[in-house]
């Protein structure tokens with residue numbers, strides 16, 4: 001259907017534009033041709049079709065095919081700056097006795113019209129071996145000129161060249177409007193009659209005539225009659241400068257320019273450079289190659305519209321498959337926040353990641369691959385390309401989008417947007433440049449960790465603040481469910497940002513959310529939650545306890561290189577505290593660097609977080625406050641001891657303001673599995 005339409009348009013345009021480009025257009029409703037001759041404007045057949053009476057063409061239909069005439073002159077071709085007319089041949093013939101048998105003179109008179117003989121394109125040609133020709137011309141003056149050709153023998157005459165032997169040429173003056181030629185003979189052809197009975201003369205277009213001695217014959221003037229005379233013409237009788245002053249009568253239309261005629265009796269018009277068409281008609285001069293342009297544009301349009309349609313269908317399919325509808329639902333059920341999330345197009349993200357260049361990969365994890373991307377506004381982002389999405393992962397994915405859009409906290413990685421049009425859903429995060437806490441802690445391998453005690457304390461406080469915010473300060477309580485050092489990102493200044501909300505839950509008290517599927521990461525999983533399946537905020541507190549233990553010890557949460565009872569860091573840590581051997585476990589240097597009481601306070605806090613009974617664990621808010629307090633203690637604050645527990649007061653530092661998103665994301669290696677043995681062992685050991 002569309003293809004047919006296009007083909008029609010193209011062919012229509014080819015016809016239209018061909019006429020426009022070769023300039024043969026007429027005024028609307030006017031006859032285009034007289035016989036075989038095109039009659040373009042400013043000429044026209046009939047008074048209303050031409051620019052003026054001098055351009056009014058008389059198409060004489062008594063001829064077959066009909067012939068166009070200007071006055072008495074037959075026109076063989078019209079163009080936009082010249083006219084070619086049939087010439088008039090002057091003849092003089094003799095018989096063998098020297099009597100003149102034919103005498104025809106040639107006379108063309110253009111006086112009183114805007115036409116002149118082109119002095120550059122016409123020449124007077126004289127034929128014969130005993131021929132004299134007188135030409136006369138007039139314009140503002142009278143002049144007479146001529147040419148004589150005498151030769152003795154046929155052999156001297158060479159066909160093809162008008163060299164003076166049997167053929168001579170003479171030019172005409174500029175601006176000539178009347179031509180008269182008379183042929184006569186000096187010796188009445190007496191000596192040459194055998195091969196040359198006639199003499200001829202005509203005014204005609206230069207280089208169009210190829211001389212032949214056989215043209216000397218009696219009736220061979222038809223070949224000569226076919227050489228046209230070129231006439232110049234001018235529109236109006238003023239110079240451009242004057243004509244322009246009267247736009248109503250100025251003949252040069254859109255995209256054309258005016259130039260004075262060579263013969264100085266008026267002006268003409270021409271399409272501007274790069275344009276073709278008829279400069280005397282409105283909107284006729286078009287850009288060159290318009291038809292091709294149209295073809296190109298039309299063709300591309302067709303191609304892309306078909307392709308686009310397919311792409312849109314595909315995108316819609318993906319959008320639905322990727323949970324676009326689910327997201328919409330979620331968005332409508334949780335007002336606000338989501339408007340901040342930009343829905344990126346697949347193209348934008350393809351461009352941003354240089355078509356998912358291998359070199360742009362920041363990390364690969366359980367959920368997918370994270371690429372570094374650069375948005376058109378030069379913002380650096382992390383783009384998470386999800387792995388194969390099955391139904392269960394799908395809801396998690398949407399979950400993460402919805403949760404993150406609710407959150408605006410300096411220690412929570414910022415979700416900038418998502419894209420659901422591509423085959424695999426894509427998430428766009430702020431770029432956090434410095435890797436994960438897990439990487440940083442494990443970087444040591446022999447060398448001392450680069451992370452100072454002060455930084456460890458601050459990072460701990462930041463994480464606690466962020467998780468506490470999730471639990472209480474956010475509009476809807478959120479349980480992260482996967483707090484671990486691998487989900488803590490660090491920016492240039494080692495500011496912590498909690499990431500990977502794939503497993504997080506909104507509204508934990510919702511009955512339906514108490515799922516049979518226990519989710520979390522080995523080594524961080526709350527044993528109580530593992531056994532009961534009852535998810536509370538305290539599960540995050542337990543996981544955070546493990547992170548604190550990591551910060552204190554620099555040990556991996558699970559390490560199978562360690563002896564069996566030490567494999568699980570949480571149990572190992574608790575055991576060490578119980579056996580008063582904590583100092584052996586602590587990261588080397590920490591004690592020297594930090595105040596011993598401070599380190600011990602943090603260890604004590606970690607122990608409370610790791611309590612097997614959720615109820616007895618402190619809330620995240622308390623943890624955060626305590627850590628902030630400890631930090632304040634570094635900076636000269638005070639500690640209060642209550643019931644042997646150090647409850648430390650300090651400024652609550654829950655920052656509800658977002659920082660400008662110039663920072664990254666995620667290397668979310670998260671998993672979901674049950675590891676019953678591990679859990680049971682950890683519980684047994686700690687008991």
Ligand SMILES: *[C@@H]1O[C@H](CO)[C@@H](O)[C@H](O)[C@H]1NC(C)=O
Nearest residue numbers: 015018019020022023024038
């Ligand atoms: C100009 O284009 C038309 C097609 O519209 C064609 O018929 C005509 O022969 C062309 N004239 C010249 C002088 O090329």
Ligand SMILES: *[C@@H]1O[C@H](CO)[C@@H](O)[C@H](O)[C@H]1NC(C)=O
Nearest residue numbers: 058059060061062063067069
């Ligand atoms: C057409 O040409 C013929 C022959 O030359 C002439 O007799 C006739 O008057 C012309 N007709 C017009 C309308 O000029």
Ligand SMILES: *[C@@H]1O[C@H](CO)[C@@H](O)[C@H](O)[C@H]1NC(C)=O
Nearest residue numbers: 095096097098099100101188
């Ligand atoms: C030819 O010319 C001669 C004089 O030169 C003349 O006597 C004769 O009558 C002429 N013949 C004809 C047919 O005109």
Ligand SMILES: *[C@@H]1O[C@H](CO)[C@@H](O)[C@H](O)[C@H]1NC(C)=O
Nearest residue numbers: 136137138139140141142143
């Ligand atoms: C040119 O010659 C014609 C007649 O031969 C004459 O009537 C006219 O006045 C002349 N023009 C000039 C400018 O001399």
Ligand SMILES: *[C@@H]1O[C@H](CO)[C@@H](O)[C@H](O)[C@H]1NC(C)=O
Nearest residue numbers: 213214215216217218219220
């Ligand atoms: C006229 O020209 C033709 C060839 O163009 C030639 O064969 C013929 O002889 C010529 N006629 C005369 C009388 O010279």
Ligand SMILES: *[C@@H]1O[C@H](CO)[C@@H](O)[C@H](O)[C@H]1NC(C)=O
Nearest residue numbers: 052112235236237238249266
């Ligand atoms: C120039 O043309 C205008 C109108 O076309 C006419 O009135 C005027 O007489 C012409 N002038 C000359 C010198 O031909």
Ligand SMILES: *[C@@H]1O[C@H](CO)[C@@H](O)[C@H](O)[C@H]1NC(C)=O
Nearest residue numbers: 433434435490491492493494
């Ligand atoms: C992390 O940031 C610190 C301080 O800006 C810098 O020295 C270090 O090279 C960064 N590490 C990485 C892995 O980017």
